[in-house]
Amino acid sequence: GAVVSQHPSRVICKSGTSVKIECRSLDFQATTMFWYRQFPKQSLMLMATSNEGSKATYEQGVEKDKFLINHASLTLSTLTVTSAHPEDSSFYICSARDPDRPYEQYFGPGTRLTVT
Amino acid sequence: GQNIDQPTEMTATEGAIVQINCTYQTSGFNGLFWYQQHAGEAPTFLSYNVLDGLEEKGRFSSFLSRSKGYSYLLLKELQMKDSASYLCAVSNSNYQLIWGAGTKLIIKP
Numbered sequence: 001g002a003v004v005s006q007h008p009s010r011v012i013c014k015s016g017t018s019v020k021i022e023c024r025s026l027d028f029q030a031t032t033m034f035w036y037r038q039f040p041k042q043s044l045m046l047m048a049t050s051n052e053g054s055k056a057t058y059e060q061g062v063e064k065d066k067f068l069i070n071h072a073s074l075t076l077s078t079l080t081v082t083s084a085h086p087e088d089s090s091f092y093i094c095s096a097r098d099p100d101r102p103y104e105q106y107f108g109p110g111t112r113l114t115v116t
Numbered sequence: 117g118q119n120i121d122q123p124t125e126m127t128a129t130e131g132a133i134v135q136i137n138c139t140y141q142t143s144g145f146n147g148l149f150w151y152q153q154h155a156g157e158a159p160t161f162l163s164y165n166v167l168d169g170l171e172e173k174g175r176f177s178s179f180l181s182r183s184k185g186y187s188y189l190l191l192k193e194l195q196m197k198d199s200a201s202y203l204c205a206v207s208n209s210n211y212q213l214i215w216g217a218g219t220k221l222i223i224k225p
Contacts, residue, residue: 034213043203043217044159093158103146103166103207110158 002028004096006108013084013115021079021111023094029074030096034105035067038091050077084115118142120216122204127222128194136189136202136219144209150178150189151203153218159203162189191221199223 003026013019023033031052036044048069050056056069068080077096081088091112095105119141128134140148147166151159165171165180165187177190189202204216 044215046212046215049212091156097211102211104149104161104164105213107158107160112156 002096002098002106004030004094004106004108006094006111008111009109010112011114013113015085015115016083018080018082019084019113021081021092021094021113023077023079023096023108025075025096025098025106028096028098028100030077031074031099032097033071033077034095034097035069035077035079036093036095038093038110044093047079081113084113086115089113089115118206118208118214120204120206120214122202122216122219124217125220125222127224128191130194130196130223130225132194133190133192134194134221136191136204136221138187138189138204138216140185140187140204140206140214140216142206142208142214145182146207146209146211148178148180148187149205149207149213150176150187151205153201153203155200162202194223196223196225 005024007022033050035047038044046059047062048056048058050069050071052071052074058064071077093110094108122138150162152162153159163178170179175192180187201218201220203218205213
């Protein structure tokens, strides 16, 4: 099956610093990747849709200048949380779409971000 | 608007059967997914239904009725490790996944 990796799995950073999270599709080329955020005991919230070679599409209420998304290749998308604050502490999960199976998304293992 | 409804929490006994329901209203339909999510982990794929009927996969089965906008996930011979959240998601006409809030399943011995 399709495999998606995410790095790092856990990160702790100080308030005001920036953190970059990588999402890679390991055995397929993902023209589209998705970034989700999940707070404790809540469901997944789509933050943005990332298409290779173009600007990401952000969901309403998500600040594009704070959550920078880059999808420079068919196998890599990055999410940078800029000037992180404690309220940004969350579980961030990426998923990738295989163009041969556009109805399905393959999930990375997630990144636990803690901002102190 | 687009909407997915599923119960917030369910409790069942080890060895028993439980059915988790999901109703949906979306702009277009390209299939319905069930995912399992343990606390602190990413969702893992359980099933995909795009045609009406029952899909069986081991202890887990998933049913879809497109005319009713309804699906259920049936878990048989429950085990303690089945304690998790179960997420219903629909792929809409843009192949976007619309997510339900998840059903937390608690298994008691």
